[in-house]
Amino acid sequence: MSTHPKRARFIAFEGGEGVGKSTQAKLLVEALAERGIDALLTREPGGTTGAEMIRKLLLAPPGTGWGVQAEALLFAAARSDHVAKAIKPALISGSWVVCDRFVLSSRAYQGLAGGLGDEEVLALHRIGSGGLMPCRTLLLEAPVDDVAKRLRMRDGDEADAIGGRNERYHADVARGFAGLAQGDDSIVQIDASGSAEDVHAAVMREVEPLLEEAS
Numbered sequence: 001m002s003t004h005p006k007r008a009r010f011i012a013f014e015g016g017e018g019v020g021k022s023t024q025a026k027l028l029v030e031a032l033a034e035r036g037i038d039a040l041l042t043r044e045p046g047g048t049t050g051a052e053m054i055r056k057l058l059l060a061p062p063g064t065g066w067g068v069q070a071e072a073l074l075f076a077a078a079r080s081d082h083v084a085k086a087i088k089p090a091l092i093s094g095s096w097v098v099c100d101r102f103v104l105s106s107r108a109y110q111g112l113a114g115g116l117g118d119e120e121v122l123a124l125h126r127i128g129s130g131g132l133m134p135c136r137t138l139l140l141e142a143p144v145d146d147v148a149k150r151l152r153m154r155d156g157d158e159a160d161a162i163g164g165r166n167e168r169y170h171a172d173v174a175r176g177f178a179g180l181a182q183g184d185d186s187i188v189q190i191d192a193s194g195s196a197e198d199v200h201a202a203v204m205r206e207v208e209p210l211l212e213e214a215s
């Protein structure tokens, strides 16, 4: 039986398309397991049956697609279900939660790049999810050309409805993320341009103090 830490922690990985979030989230959960810490590995949009259905609607939209308001509401609805049915119960049970994207993605994509506004996104988050924030958000950043190569290797020419938006949109997303990290101590920017092992080492340097606090 694994030992539960005294204080469960909620960690989110954030960043643009293909920067390595899923890879690092999985490596972190494995590293926590080696230390006897249970962690729920989950993702957004998704993580519950309903939220995974909303994910499909968002990434392969029917008809002419969603306007930014509808898109933000759908992300907030998916998150609300995810928080209520998966994230909060895990934290209450003493498990850590490692989430591949969370509300910072809505702030950067819909709020800033999409033009809806940060306050509006935060208001939806307060209504939908009680304003729950991760203890630590690890924002992965790497040069656009490096990431484009990784995405070509993984996906070829395929992209979903949001990933396939133009370069300007994604540049605005990257600027949005970086801007939101300024002045928020819970968001740590991590250079994700090195090997997966190097990036994992940088992640563990940020997580180590949380492990000490929790032990």
Ligand SMILES: Nc1ncnc2c1ncn2[C@@H]1O[C@H](COP(=O)(O)OP(=O)(O)OP(=O)(O)O)[C@@H](O)[C@H]1O
Residues within 6 Å of the ligand: 016, 017, 018, 019, 020, 021, 022, 023, 024, 150, 151, 153, 154, 192, 193, 194, 195, 196, 197, 199
């Ligand atoms: N540090 C790295 N160096 C080189 N390749 C990497 C690195 N990290 C991940 N990759 C590879 O790059 C691709 C994208 O990684 P991953 O799926 O983890 O990114 P992601 O940020 O979760 O993507 P998405 O935004 O689409 O969910 C994968 O094929 C993965 O194996």
Ligand SMILES: Cc1cn([C@H]2C[C@H](O)[C@@H](COP(=O)(O)O)O2)c(=O)[nH]c1=O
Residues within 6 Å of the ligand: 017, 018, 044, 045, 075, 100, 101, 102, 103, 104, 105, 106, 107, 109, 110, 162, 163
């Ligand atoms: C949570 C969240 C996600 N998005 C976008 C970002 C990506 O384009 C897709 C998710 O797919 P991935 O496999 O994680 O890259 O959705 C968004 O626009 N807003 C959000 O809140």
